[in-house]
Amino acid sequence: MVKYSAPGKVFLFGEHAVVYGKRAIACAIDLRTTVEITSSRQGIRIQSAFKDEPDKNPYIRVALKKFQQCAAVDGINISVSSKIPVASGLGSSAAVTIATIAALNDEYQTNLSLDEIAAMGHQTELEVQGAASPTDTFVSTMGGTVIVPDKKKLPPITCGVVVGYTGISKSTSRMVSRVRTLKERYPEIIDGIMDCIGNMSTRGEELVAKNDYVSIGELMNVNQGLLDAIGVSIPELSLQVNAARSCGAYGAKITGAGGGGCMVALCEPDRCKEIATAIGKSCGDSFITKPTAEGVRKE
Ligand code: MEV
Structure with missing residues (x-):
């Protein structure tokens, strides 16, 4: 039996722009998904607690297919449990x-490096979603704070991190394709917005190194304005973002594809509770989370 877990993440800057090769900064958080592999006499079986996946574990299925290029897989039971809200x-x-890939790597002794695990994870997301940047799979593998496409680790985030969850699930591929359509219709406008978001990550790298959360928050607010401009915010997210800012967060913005899902606010550590309460009162749900240095790990 082998058991591995990997963390979720929030974006400080750069979602959507990163799909076009611009820079993004993401930070792993202490919510994890756990995958356990045991041997089975009934071929490959998958038991997942993910309730919202209509398509029967597409990520596990495709990850298995990619991994089959390294080892012949048969006779295993894959069971998944997760603390990370799905499609959020x-x-x-x-x-x-x-x-899943890390657990298979251990079970079949295939000696994939962390970089190879992250790359196979990215290929898996690409195949399932049609378009995906390496951000989510890289930060989940390595943990900590990362900048992509550089694939470099940055110093840890040490301020408070609060997440607002609208409870509205969204499809990343649908949101990415909506933004792509807008970009194709108005390239002379949207390309500039993408460049601008990428520049925020470049500036953000310096600010993370200095732990300058006031300036990071200010730029997160600018980033939110641009996410709104490309049509991925919704009223529920705006309510949560405004509530966090009114309550004194350094900054607040959508994290991920938008269209539902979550927002993230950075704040002084002792303001987390107040800000979480304000977000929860505005709309949906909220929770306090912590950045984590730990990426994928054996349990
Ligand atoms: C999804 O978490 C973030 C997007 O930028 C897509 C991606 O990076 O693959 C919208």
Whole structure:
């Protein structure tokens, strides 16, 4: 029996723009998905607690297919449990993909490196979603704070992190394709917005190194304005973002594809509770989370 877990994530900057090769900064959070592999006499069986997946574990199925290029897989039971809300922008798909590949790697002694696990995870997301940046799979594998496409680790985030969850599930591929359509119709406008978001991550890298959360928050607010401009915010997310800011967060924005899902606010550590309450009162749900340095790990 082998058991691996991998973390979810929040984006400080760069969702959507990163799909076009611009920079993004993401941070792993202490919500994890766990995958356990045991031997089975009935071929390959998958038991998943993910309730919202209409398509029967697409990420696990495709990850298995990719892994079959390294070893012949048969006679296993894969069982998944998760603390990460599904289709919420917190990286649940990447976490289940990475934990599955890492568990298979151990079970079949295939000696894949962390970089190879992250790359196979990215290929899996690409195949399932049609379009995916390496952000979610890379941060889930490595943990900590990362900048992509550089694939570099940055110093840890040490301020408070509060997540607002609208309870509205969204499809990443649908949101990515909506933004792509807008970009194709108005390239002379949307390309500039993508460049601008990428520049925020470049500036953000310096600010993370200095732990300058006031400036990071200010730029997160600008990033939110641009996410709104490309049509991925919804009224529920705006309510949560405004509630967090009114309650004194350094900054607040959508995390992930938008269209539902979650927002993230950074704040002074002792303000977390107040801000979580304000977000929860505005709409949906909220919780306090912590950045984690730990990526995929054996349980
Ligand atoms: C999804 O978590 C974030 C997007 O930028 C898509 C991606 O990076 O693959 C919208």
